[in-house]
Amino acid sequence: xxxxxxxxxxxxxxxxxxxxxSDGPMSMAxxxxxxxxxxxxxxxxxxxxxxxxxxxxxxCAAFPQSRELTKGLEQGxxxxxxxxxxxxxPLTQPLSWFLDSALYGMLNTPWWIVIPLMLAIVFVVTxxxxxxxxxxxxxxxxxxxxxxxxxxxxxAIIFVCAFLCVLLGVPIGIAMARSNTLQRIMIPVLDMLQxxxxxxxxxxxxxxxxxxxxxxxxxxxxxxxxxxVVRLTNLGIRLVDKDVIEAADAFGMTPRQKLFKVQIPxxxxxxxxxxxxTIMMSLAMVVIASLVSAxxxxxLVLRGIRNLELGVGLVxxxxxxxxxxxxxxxxxxxxxxxxxxxxx
Amino acid sequence: xxNDIKISIxxxxxxxxxxxxxxxxxxxxxxxxxDLLDQQNHVLGLRDINVDILDGKITVIMGLxxxxxxxxxxxxxxxxxxxxxxIRLNGKDVLELNEEELRQLRREQMSMVFQKFALxxxxxxxxxxxxxxxxxxxxxxxxxxxxxxWLARVGLxxxxxxxxxxxxxxxxxxxxxxxxxxxxxPIMLMDEAFSALDxxxxxxxxxxLLELQDELQKTIVFITHDLDEALKLSDHLVILKDGEVxxxxxxxxxxxxxxxxxxxAFINDINRARxxxxxxxxxxxxxxxxDYAGDVSEKxxxxxxxxxSGGDTNLTFRVVRNGEAVGSLSMKELTRALVPTNASTASxxxxx
Numbered sequence: 001x002x003x004x005x006x007x008x009x010x011x012x013x014x015x016x017x018x019x020x021x022s023d024g025p026m027s028m029a030x031x032x033x034x035x036x037x038x039x040x041x042x043x044x045x046x047x048x049x050x051x052x053x054x055x056x057x058x059x060c061a062a063f064p065q066s067r068e069l070t071k072g073l074e075q076g077x078x079x080x081x082x083x084x085x086x087x088x089x090p091l092t093q094p095l096s097w098f099l100d101s102a103l104y105g106m107l108n109t110p111w112w113i114v115i116p117l118m119l120a121i122v123f124v125v126t127x128x129x130x131x132x133x134x135x136x137x138x139x140x141x142x143x144x145x146x147x148x149x150x151x152x153x154x155x156a157i158i159f160v161c162a163f164l165c166v167l168l169g170v171p172i173g174i175a176m177a178r179s180n181t182l183q184r185i186m187i188p189v190l191d192m193l194q195x196x197x198x199x200x201x202x203x204x205x206x207x208x209x210x211x212x213x214x215x216x217x218x219x220x221x222x223x224x225x226x227x228x229v230v231r232l233t234n235l236g237i238r239l240v241d242k243d244v245i246e247a248a249d250a251f252g253m254t255p256r257q258k259l260f261k262v263q264i265p266x267x268x269x270x271x272x273x274x275x276x277x278t279i280m281m282s283l284a285m286v287v288i289a290s291l292v293s294a295x296x297x298x299x300l301v302l303r304g305i306r307n308l309e310l311g312v313g314l315v316x317x318x319x320x321x322x323x324x325x326x327x328x329x330x331x332x333x334x335x336x337x338x339x340x341x342x343x344x
Numbered sequence: 345x346x347n348d349i350k351i352s353i354x355x356x357x358x359x360x361x362x363x364x365x366x367x368x369x370x371x372x373x374x375x376x377x378x379d380l381l382d383q384q385n386h387v388l389g390l391r392d393i394n395v396d397i398l399d400g401k402i403t404v405i406m407g408l409x410x411x412x413x414x415x416x417x418x419x420x421x422x423x424x425x426x427x428x429x430x431i432r433l434n435g436k437d438v439l440e441l442n443e444e445e446l447r448q449l450r451r452e453q454m455s456m457v458f459q460k461f462a463l464x465x466x467x468x469x470x471x472x473x474x475x476x477x478x479x480x481x482x483x484x485x486x487x488x489x490x491x492x493x494w495l496a497r498v499g500l501x502x503x504x505x506x507x508x509x510x511x512x513x514x515x516x517x518x519x520x521x522x523x524x525x526x527x528x529x530p531i532m533l534m535d536e537a538f539s540a541l542d543x544x545x546x547x548x549x550x551x552x553l554l555e556l557q558d559e560l561q562k563t564i565v566f567i568t569h570d571l572d573e574a575l576k577l578s579d580h581l582v583i584l585k586d587g588e589v590x591x592x593x594x595x596x597x598x599x600x601x602x603x604x605x606x607x608x609a610f611i612n613d614i615n616r617a618r619x620x621x622x623x624x625x626x627x628x629x630x631x632x633x634x635d636y637a638g639d640v641s642e643k644x645x646x647x648x649x650x651x652x653s654g655g656d657t658n659l660t661f662r663v664v665r666n667g668e669a670v671g672s673l674s675m676k677e678l679t680r681a682l683v684p685t686n687a688s689t690a691s692x693x694x695x696x
């Protein structure tokens with residue numbers, strides 16, 4: 001006799017409930033309760049259980065248990081999984097190629113080409129010798145303690161993913177800025193992507209793609225890191241001075257001219273702030289993605305945890321910090337240069 | 345000089361709100377602005393505006409904030425769409441233009457100068473000045489000569505490669521004017537162009553505009569809330585209040601014969617001697633016998649005549665236009681013109 005029996009009899013569902021009698025597997029809690037024989041009705045209103053799925057199931061066997069919900073979700077996903085991956089697989093295949101070739105290129109080019117090339121890029125975007133020196137010393141340090149290869153793998157993944165985030169995110173942001181409807185649709189999606197714990201991304205992806213493929217972690221990183229660049233592109237374009245937009249209209253700019261000559265250039269400081277955030281978030285995700293075979297410093301962190309190798313874990317963690325500082329300073333310095341050229 | 349009508353605005357209405365067409369009916373039946381907002385939740389922008397803008401003249405539209413003047417100027421190039429009415433440019437209805445034709449109109453017929461300058465902050469002064477040509481597809485090399493010429497004309501020689509934020513407000517607005525001039529459009533719309541500048545610079549810019557106008561004879565529509573500025577610049581003055589034209593015409597005429605207490609209140613504060621010109625108060629009859637104290641130009645203001653007279657009220661001056669005598673001005677007439685309006689035209693301003 002369970003608490004909500006009377007409810008079902010009152011609704012006249014007694015027969016329907018009886019049909020559902022099944023010998024489904026019992027949960028551990030049920031088993032324990034049974035052995036203890038404490039399956040009695042609660043004595044007072046104080047102990048009234050919430051009419052949850054499991055409680056109702058006790059009164060009426062035909063009522064589904066909550067584990068059937070999660071199970072149903074899983075089965076539903078598995079049912080569409082094959083068709084889904086049939087579509088998604090070829091669609092995302094280029095991502096694997098990009099990642100694999102970036103990793104291959106980064107690791108198979110001699111260090112005396114890669115490091116100077118990187119320093120040259122730093123100089124071009126920041127025009128600051130101080131920063132070039134800092135990046136040089138940092139990478140030199142990582143290379144000296146034999147973490148060069150891991151650091152380069154991490155960087156290669158970040159470059160590819162951040163680049164794709166910008167490539168996809170900026171147009172999405174522009175579209176959002178132009179349509180209020182799209183903005184209303186996208187904001188909850190972006191909110192969800194941003195707040196979903198990063199590990200949760202990995203679960204459906206593991207079902208969809210093979211763990212040996214690099215696009216698995218590529219997709220996880222892009223989904224997680226694309227949010228800021230979309231948001232800030234949208235914001236940046238919406239914040240462009242109304243007077244300047246009006247002037248553009250008054251002088252007869254086409255919508256296309258307005259976008260490329262006015263809106264994007266004036267939104268650039270915000271877009272670049274988004275790119276900075278995107279890069280930092282891909283760095284955060286690339287470490288977690290080492291759970292699904294993403295190479296790089298994350299693998300060492302994981303090794304540190306698994307094998308309790310304290311030193312390895314700490315040093316690779318510090319390596320990630322160094323990479324983060326490099327990426328942050330370089331993007332911020334280039335952002336500052338853009339800002340300086342557009343003071344109103 | 346024959347003055348052709350360049351732009352003609354007829355029965356123009358603008359109502360802001362979700363269903364302007366419905367509200368328009370109420371407005372046409374005579375509902376006023378406050379009631380419309382209260383009962384219909386619509387804002388009356390403009391009511392039954394009829395203005396003819398003459399070719400080659402400066403038409404000033406004056407009113408306090410909220411009077412609809414900025415709304416009105418934006419109707420001319422359809423940055424704002426009217427609720428009802430028509431706007432004819434050279435006889436052609438602007439409202440019938442499709443998107444592409446409208447763009448052509450904005451590129452070739454009308455240029456605009458803005459209160460907040462609205463320059464592109466990421467472009468140099470030169471590129472900003474050449475913006476209109478750039479939009480039509482010219483490269484920097486194409487428009488450089490033209491842009492440099494006009495920048496020099498507005499006094500910005502040598503600033504071509506600076507960015508707008510490196511310039512002062514007055515200089516930025518000079519870029520704004522150069523930008524409008526480079527587009528070589530016959531019509532210039534100036535939306536409170538000098539309102540954001542400090543008084544001395546504003547006066548300089550007004551002089552610059554008048555100088556340019558002497559040279560170029562563009563059709564200028566100038567918006568301002570400042571009566572002194574309006575009187576200084578305008579050939580034709582339109583005074584707006586709550587979205588309606590209260591009086592329009594020759595500014596001197598408005599000053600001498602205001603037809604509304606609102607305008608009287610406006611003009612009470614100004615220095616009449618500085619604003620009134622000889623031509624509006626002189627008498628047309630030339631008396632050969634009179635002993636003239638000297639010649640004054642019909643364009644001189646009364647202040648200049650006053651200072652020439654040295655305070656002697658018995659003098660009479662001969663008024664000349666282009667070296668030809670056209671009338672006379674006695675100091676007595678002059679003094680009479682300086683009497684504030686609400687005393688001299690009590691009949692018109694009796695409500696006050």
